[in-house]
Amino acid sequence: MASATGLPAGSDAIVRVSGLTKTYPGDRKGHGGVLAVDGVDLAVRRGELVVLLGPSGCGKTTLLRCIAGLEQPARGEIRINGRTVYSSRDKVFVAPEHRHIGMMFQSYALWPHMTVFQNVAYPLASLEGMGKDDVRARVADVLERLGVAGLDHRYPGELSGGQQQRVALARALVGSPSVMLFDEPLSNIDAKVRRRLRRELRELKAQADFSGIYVTHDQEEAMELADTLAVMESGRITQLASGREVYEHPASLYVAEFVGEINRVQGRVETVAGNGATVSTPLGSLPVAGVPPGARPGDAGWLTIRPERIAVVPAGSAPPAGGPRFSGIVRDAIYFGARQELRFEIAGIAMTAWTAGRGPMGAPVRLGDAIDVTLPTDGLRWFPA
Numbered sequence: 001m002a003s004a005t006g007l008p009a010g011s012d013a014i015v016r017v018s019g020l021t022k023t024y025p026g027d028r029k030g031h032g033g034v035l036a037v038d039g040v041d042l043a044v045r046r047g048e049l050v051v052l053l054g055p056s057g058c059g060k061t062t063l064l065r066c067i068a069g070l071e072q073p074a075r076g077e078i079r080i081n082g083r084t085v086y087s088s089r090d091k092v093f094v095a096p097e098h099r100h101i102g103m104m105f106q107s108y109a110l111w112p113h114m115t116v117f118q119n120v121a122y123p124l125a126s127l128e129g130m131g132k133d134d135v136r137a138r139v140a141d142v143l144e145r146l147g148v149a150g151l152d153h154r155y156p157g158e159l160s161g162g163q164q165q166r167v168a169l170a171r172a173l174v175g176s177p178s179v180m181l182f183d184e185p186l187s188n189i190d191a192k193v194r195r196r197l198r199r200e201l202r203e204l205k206a207q208a209d210f211s212g213i214y215v216t217h218d219q220e221e222a223m224e225l226a227d228t229l230a231v232m233e234s235g236r237i238t239q240l241a242s243g244r245e246v247y248e249h250p251a252s253l254y255v256a257e258f259v260g261e262i263n264r265v266q267g268r269v270e271t272v273a274g275n276g277a278t279v280s281t282p283l284g285s286l287p288v289a290g291v292p293p294g295a296r297p298g299d300a301g302w303l304t305i306r307p308e309r310i311a312v313v314p315a316g317s318a319p320p321a322g323g324p325r326f327s328g329i330v331r332d333a334i335y336f337g338a339r340q341e342l343r344f345e346i347a348g349i350a351m352t353a354w355t356a357g358r359g360p361m362g363a364p365v366r367l368g369d370a371i372d373v374t375l376p377t378d379g380l381r382w383f384p385a
């Protein structure tokens with residue numbers, strides 16, 4: 001939740017951010033100032049990649065730039081590898097080049113007038129006591145690891161988009177930084193290359209064992225790379241947990257809607273027992289497996305279910321048990337190969353289900369087909385409005 005770093009104080013964190021706040025000034029009259037990061041606490045363990053995920057404008061880049069030392073926060077503290085690099089209380093601000101971090105930012109493109117070798121060797125210039133042969137060996141090693149060996153003498157303009165990204169990653173990794181910071185590093189390349197680079201990055205992380213923070217608004221990318229997901233909303237971290245936990249137990253309606261897709265129906269809590277409840281909805285009174293702590297009878301909110309949790313069979317077949325059943329009508333069916341998206345109505349309410357491309361609904365579905373729908377109780381959640 002908002003104030004939890006996920007780690008007890010004093011435990012082994014390579015990055016620890018406490019109470020970090022960053023505001024951007026407004027116009028000359030002081031109007032329109034923006035609270036971009038709002039009292040964030042975050043800890044990154046050694047070997048952990050934390051992915052900051054959230055919609056445009058929620059403060060991901062600003063938080064990352066504060067950790068990098070590219071922005072001056074208003075308040076709080078940042079420690080990297082046990083050293084305080086920013087503290088508002090103690091008036092500490094360590095310059096970016098002395099934070100021992102590797103950065104791969106969209107805005108930090110390769111220098112076009114330098115060769116691949118010169119670009120990648122550049123961060124080593126600030127490391128003391130490195131001879132020319134050492135530099136050459138380090139650069140060759142990292143280029144080899146990233147599959148771009150042999151391109152040393154080319155200029156960035158002579159590389160493909162994917163090769164440029166690999167070289168940028170090589171430049172970020174060459175100094176063996178204790179922490180890597182990534183800001184949407186793969187967003188400018190085509191989807192296929194992006195998927196490949198993502199997989200490579202995951203493998204590289206396992207080998208090189210770096211720790212870091214990765215900013216994206218791409219959910220799939222977040223799920224693939226994150227050891228821990230930090231979902232951001234309006235300058236705050238609203239949930240910090242594994243991708244599975246965030247998907248299966250979202251902390252709020254905002255998180256449920258942002259990570260994955262949901263169907264939602266308005267509903268008012270009738271009774272609460274433990275984590276479960278009954279909720280009155282236009283579909284009738286439904287049993288629900290998950291309600292947030294503190295929910296009370298009479299509370300208004302939303303009943304939600306993920307599309308893949310809805311069980312759909314042709315009308316007249318035996319519908320699966322496990323929850324209330326409804327008769328529905330297919331309004332659209334889109335075949336994606338591995339899965340099929342069915343848009344249907346039950347009791348006049350539009351919903352979407354994902355069924356396997358093959359299976360009970362694998363045969364071609366026609367608009368207007370009658371279906372039987374089960375909403376499994378353990379897939380139903382209620383969130384306050």
Ligand SMILES: Nc1ncnc2c1ncn2[C@@H]1O[C@H](COP(=O)(O)OP(=O)(O)OP(=O)(O)O)[C@@H](O)[C@H]1O
Nearest residue numbers: 024034036054055056057058059060061062063217
């Ligand atoms: N230099 C700036 N001056 C004023 N406001 C800024 C500046 N940079 C960012 N902001 C504002 O701060 C808020 C957070 O912006 P930030 O770029 O951190 O969001 P983000 O989550 O990274 O978004 P995106 O995914 O679009 O990059 C936004 O409201 C943005 O308009």
